Amino acid sequence: MRIIIIFISIYKIENIKMTITKGKILLKRTDKINYYLDIAETVLERGTCLRRNYGAIIVKNDEIIATGYTGAPRGRKNCSDLGYCRREQLNVKRGTQYELSRSVHAEANAIISASRRDMIGSDLYLVGHDAKTGEYVENANSCTMCKRLIINSGIERVIIRDNKEDYRIIPVLEWIENDDSLDGDGSY
Numbered sequence: 001m002r003i004i005i006i007f008i009s010i011y012k013i014e015n016i017k018m019t020i021t022k023g024k025i026l027l028k029r030t031d032k033i034n035y036y037l038d039i040a041e042t043v044l045e046r047g048t049c050l051r052r053n054y055g056a057i058i059v060k061n062d063e064i065i066a067t068g069y070t071g072a073p074r075g076r077k078n079c080s081d082l083g084y085c086r087r088e089q090l091n092v093k094r095g096t097q098y099e100l101s102r103s104v105h106a107e108a109n110a111i112i113s114a115s116r117r118d119m120i121g122s123d124l125y126l127v128g129h130d131a132k133t134g135e136y137v138e139n140a141n142s143c144t145m146c147k148r149l150i151i152n153s154g155i156e157r158v159i160i161r162d163n164k165e166d167y168r169i170i171p172v173l174e175w176i177e178n179d180d181s182l183d184g185d186g187s188y
């Protein structure tokens with residue numbers, strides 16, 4: 001009886017991770033995509049922007065070959081050092097006027113720390129948080145500038161987290177065929 005109670009309490013605490021089948025506790029493994037998204041989400045914790053922070057990891061043949069998060073170029077002051085985000089101060093519309101952004105984006109930081117040879121055919125995992133609420137960025141996506149870098153890096157798919165379980169898998173080919181630099185104002 002006591003054993004059963006212990007089992008039930010473990011199940012309650014960790015009910016996402018455990019299931020009980022015929023008295024045996026079985027570990028529910030995180031699927032591989034969410035595993036990499038979890039890592040990208042940890043990477044974003046290093047981000048320094050006061051508006052939005054992203055974490056990106058590039059994975060090839062089940063190996064993480066690069067990581068990147070939102071931050072000012074090395075040696076320059078971050079939004080978090082200044083105490084304000086310039087894009088926010090100027091009320092810049094989401095996805096536009098990236099020349100006003102002080103940060104190197106997560107995807108760009110990951111790409112510049114890997115070689116193209118390694119990135120060909122790889123996946124980039126991307127997670128974004130609103131810096132103030134800590135919530136996932138709604139409809140998160142790479143900006144028009146990062147899309148260009150991703151296309152030229154040879155990355156094949158971009159996997160973006162919508163919430164703890166849901167994500168979108170975007171074939172980079174889609175960004176080549178639907179060229180957003182030909183229409184729209186760059187916002188999304």
Ligand SMILES: [Zn+2]
Pocket residue numbers: 048049050051052079084085086087103
């Ligand atoms: Zn900022």
Ligand SMILES: [Zn+2]
Pocket residue numbers: 105106107142143144145146147
């Ligand atoms: Zn970007």
